[in-house]
Amino acid sequence: MPVPNQRALTQAVSIQAARDRRLVAIRRRFPARTVHLVDIENLAGAAVPTLREVMDVQVRYARRMALGIDDHVIMASNHLALVNAALGWPHARYRVRSGPDGADLELLDVIECENVAARFTRVVIGSGDGLFGRAAQDLMERGVRVTVVSRWGSLAPSLERAAMEVIYLDSPRRPVAA
Numbered sequence: 690m691p692v693p694n695q696r697a698l699t700q701a702v703s704i705q706a707a708r709d710r711r712l713v714a715i716r717r718r719f720p721a722r723t724v725h726l727v728d729i730e731n732l733a734g735a736a737v738p739t740l741r742e743v744m745d746v747q748v749r750y751a752r753r754m755a756l757g758i759d760d761h762v763i764m765a766s767n768h769l770a771l772v773n774a775a776l777g778w779p780h781a782r783y784r785v786r787s788g789p790d791g792a793d794l795e796l797l798d799v800i801e802c803e804n805v806a807a808r809f810t811r812v813v814i815g816s817g818d819g820l821f822g823r824a825a826q827d828l829m830e831r832g833v834r835v836t837v838v839s840r841w842g843s844l845a846p847s848l849e850r851a852a853m854e855v856i857y858l859d860s861p862r863r864p865v866a867a
Contacts, residue, residue: 723757724805726796727764727781727815729774732858734840737769743777749858750838754813761809763799765792793820800824806831813838814852819845826851 732750733742756762762781766774771785784795793816799805805812805828812828814821817839825835825848837844837852841859849855 720759721810722808723760723811723813724809725760725762725813725815726799727762728792728796728818729764729766729778730770730792731816731818731843732840734843738773740773740777743773746858747778750815753856753858754838763796765795767791790820793818797821797824800828806833810834811836817844817848819847822847822851829853
């Protein structure tokens, strides 16, 4: 007879397996869709990106990512960056939270609370922050394709390992010859 901890673990595993089967069934009912979760502060490399910086990130992002008609873009920033984010990248949904890792936490809330694994076949994480590593790994385990878009040199190793694909917005910086 299994001990109570083993019984609880076995029950939790079977519940998760049933949820995963339901997710696959639900996902079959919808067309393939992508959600882009953009931490504009991280991609711009500034705590309060200027309008020009936001527009520059959007142009570089669009060059590297083929945004489909059914794709959703959800952008997060602190309250000081919101106006520039909204003006520089229109037609996105905006989430705001200030404080340390505020934008990251907003995007993680979207992943955790909005049933992203059932609604989308692909998630693009526009950030290099390691806080997204576990969420990316969980999404991959549920059959969601995860792509990371980051700046060269600012991608956390844990997020890089968790993603199926990594795309850089910029080319690697080369030392200037003296």
